[in-house]
Amino acid sequence: MALKQNAADQAADRIRKGILGGEFPAGTTLPGERDLSERLGVSRLTLRSALANLQAQGLIEKVHGSGNLVLDYRERGGVELIAHLARHAIEGGKVPLSLLGDLLEFRRLIATELLGLVAARATSEELRGLRTHRATMGPLLGDADAFMRADLQFARLLVRAAHNLTLELLYNTVQRMVMDHPGLEAAFGVNAPATLKTYDRVLELLESRDPDQVRAFARSAFEPLDRRTMDRLEEVARALEGAGQLKKTAGTPEAKTPSAPAEPKSSRSVRAKELEE
Amino acid sequence: MALKQNAADQAADRIRKGILGGEFPAGTTLPGERDLSERLGVSRLTLRSALANLQAQGLIEKVHGSGNLVLDYRERGGVELIAHLARHAIEGGKVPLSLLGDLLEFRRLIATELLGLVAARATSEELRGLRTHRATMGPLLGDADAFMRADLQFARLLVRAAHNLTLELLYNTVQRMVMDHPGLEAAFGVNAPATLKTYDRVLELLESRDPDQVRAFARSAFEPLDRRTMDRLEEVARALEGAGQLKKTAGTPEAKTPSAPAEPKSSRSVRAKELEE
DNA sequence: GGTGGGTTACTGGTAATACCACTTACTGGT
DNA sequence: ACCAGTAAGTGGTATTACCAGTAACCCACC
Numbered sequence: 001m002a003l004k005q006n007a008a009d010q011a012a013d014r015i016r017k018g019i020l021g022g023e024f025p026a027g028t029t030l031p032g033e034r035d036l037s038e039r040l041g042v043s044r045l046t047l048r049s050a051l052a053n054l055q056a057q058g059l060i061e062k063v064h065g066s067g068n069l070v071l072d073y074r075e076r077g078g079v080e081l082i083a084h085l086a087r088h089a090i091e092g093g094k095v096p097l098s099l100l101g102d103l104l105e106f107r108r109l110i111a112t113e114l115l116g117l118v119a120a121r122a123t124s125e126e127l128r129g130l131r132t133h134r135a136t137m138g139p140l141l142g143d144a145d146a147f148m149r150a151d152l153q154f155a156r157l158l159v160r161a162a163h164n165l166t167l168e169l170l171y172n173t174v175q176r177m178v179m180d181h182p183g184l185e186a187a188f189g190v191n192a193p194a195t196l197k198t199y200d201r202v203l204e205l206l207e208s209r210d211p212d213q214v215r216a217f218a219r220s221a222f223e224p225l226d227r228r229t230m231d232r233l234e235e236v237a238r239a240l241e242g243a244g245q246l247k248k249t250a251g252t253p254e255a256k257t258p259s260a261p262a263e264p265k266s267s268r269s270v271r272a273k274e275l276e277e
Numbered sequence: 278m279a280l281k282q283n284a285a286d287q288a289a290d291r292i293r294k295g296i297l298g299g300e301f302p303a304g305t306t307l308p309g310e311r312d313l314s315e316r317l318g319v320s321r322l323t324l325r326s327a328l329a330n331l332q333a334q335g336l337i338e339k340v341h342g343s344g345n346l347v348l349d350y351r352e353r354g355g356v357e358l359i360a361h362l363a364r365h366a367i368e369g370g371k372v373p374l375s376l377l378g379d380l381l382e383f384r385r386l387i388a389t390e391l392l393g394l395v396a397a398r399a400t401s402e403e404l405r406g407l408r409t410h411r412a413t414m415g416p417l418l419g420d421a422d423a424f425m426r427a428d429l430q431f432a433r434l435l436v437r438a439a440h441n442l443t444l445e446l447l448y449n450t451v452q453r454m455v456m457d458h459p460g461l462e463a464a465f466g467v468n469a470p471a472t473l474k475t476y477d478r479v480l481e482l483l484e485s486r487d488p489d490q491v492r493a494f495a496r497s498a499f500e501p502l503d504r505r506t507m508d509r510l511e512e513v514a515r516a517l518e519g520a521g522q523l524k525k526t527a528g529t530p531e532a533k534t535p536s537a538p539a540e541p542k543s544s545r546s547v548r549a550k551e552l553e554e
Numbered sequence: 555g556g557t558g559g560g561t562t563a564c565t566g567g568t569a570a571t572a573c574c575a576c577t578t579a580c581t582g583g584t
Numbered sequence: 585a586c587c588a589g590t591a592a593g594t595g596g597t598a599t600t601a602c603c604a605g606t607a608a609c610c611c612a613c614c
Binding site for chain 1: 322325326329330333335350351352353354355356357358359362375376379380382383386387389390393394433441442443444445446447449450453
């Protein structure tokens with residue numbers, strides 16, 4: 001989304017909304033391109049560009065001579081769709097807690113395995129590079145923007161040190177999702193002091209070269225952080241609901257049973273601190 | 278892109294090859310659309326469709342009024358690129374062992390975490406569904422095609438049972454990569470009897486509801502399987518090399534030993550060599 | 555001589571139209 | 585009842601023209 005939406009992107013957004021919203025059910029075909037382009041007020045050319053976009057995301061399948069078939073996004077949609085799903089929900093006045101929870105969890109799982117790889121095969125130069133970069137992050141605590149950039153760079157170094165190109169490209173995909181959808185920044189925003197503290201411990205464990213231990217720490221350290229983030233988001237959702245302007249999120253209907261029993265509330269002071277930023 | 282390549286896809290392929298092959302270095306801009314379309318023998322319209330494709334993959338960035346900027350695919354390319362990288366290498370007469378190794382490893386890591394989630398939160402109905410489906414797979418051992426479909430369905434049930442939409446969509450992305458690039462089937466081909474045996478053990482562990490134990494088994498069981506696959510691929514590569522028709526590809530297959538804190542030569546250089554034409 | 559602003563010659567973005575290629579369904583024959 | 589041929593729908597591509605940004609260049613002005 002961002003701010004520079006050309007006509008094609010806008011058209012794609014509207015159609016995507018129609019698909020995700022049930023106006024164009026999976027299994028059916030979209031209206032003809034000539035018809036649809038007229039409805040959306042764009043040329044057929046622009047419409048086709050939008051459709052190409054949707055096809056790349058696995059929402060539709062173009063069938064020459066037949067029509068544009070609507071697919072079931074749960075069975076065919078690509079990862080990038082998560083960001084769109086979240087955004088459509090937010091624009092619809094909901095805070096998609098379930099979606100954002102899945103996304104945070106996903107990031108956690110990837111990070112865990114990533115660190116395992118790094119512990120196993122990073123070169124000592126790479127570990128030194130991580131330490132060096134970490135040292136430059138302390139003074140940046142005041143500058144939120146600079147810190148964020150440094151944080152991204154740290155993540156980049158980690159991904160490189162895992163020596164797995166697929167993971168590296170997946171990281172690109174995730175980062176792009178966040179960048180393209182400013183609304184997601186909240187969920188992915190970093191708690192700077194806690195982040196640095198965690199990084200220090202991670203670096204120690206990486207240098208011990210024990211993948212199991214690093215993974216264990218990642219599992220124990222990241223989950224509470226994300227839970228705090230979810231608490232924050234939940235408050236936002238409640239506030240919106242309380243204001244009566246907006247509906248509550250439904251999310252996915254399935255029951256969510258986290259592995260660990262949720263600790264009701266974190267301390268107010270910590271959360272308030274996080275909110276400052 | 279399988280066999281049904283329309284003009285736009287072909288054009289995209291050629292440009293992508295040019296980018297990945299160094300003809301269009303990152304940081305530069307592609308030739309103008311009017312110029313480029315003429316060179317490729319397609320209309321500017323088709324060319325633009327191809328460029329939109331490349332943009333979606335993070336290979337280029339369109340800048341109105343300036344040009345089509347070539348990006349560094351390692352920093353911006355999406356996951357889907359892995360399949361293209363592999364295909365371009367294969368078409369260039371190489372077996373991209375390193376890339377395929379990364380891809381297999383990636384699948385392994387995802388599967389490991391996935392199973393952890395399933396153990397933690399699958400409903401008993403879902404576990405029963407998995408058992409039921411497993412029971413139907415035995416008789417299919419003779420029919421490779423039917424078995425593959427059943428295997429995909431088993432994976433789908435597992436992904437559903439993890440109750441994480443992001444993971445589900447990622448699974449879609451990976452599956453699509455494999456489907457769209459028939460050359461990858463070899464690497465992802467299943468060893469039917471061994472697969473079923475592993476599934477049985479996995480189901481047992483899932484029913485024990487112990488994520489740690491399931492993950493531990495996944496780590497120990499999947500890696501040898503993938504190593505066998507890599508050995509097979511290596512033989513193919515050697516055979517091709519021996520035939521003198523094709524150029525050599527990557528060297529050390531044991532470079533990827535997760536448990537060893539070895540500090541081997543960076544696999545990056547190996548990859549770079551493969552990518553050259 | 556240095557600087558500012560505006561012109562100009564690129565770039566990509568969109569539109570309208572016409573025609574090709576493929577699919578489907580209807581229709582007429584057998 | 586069946587089959588073949590046809591017609592009308594679909595998406596795919598090409599051509600042409602014009603709109604909209606960008607950047608460099610050049611000239612007037614300070």
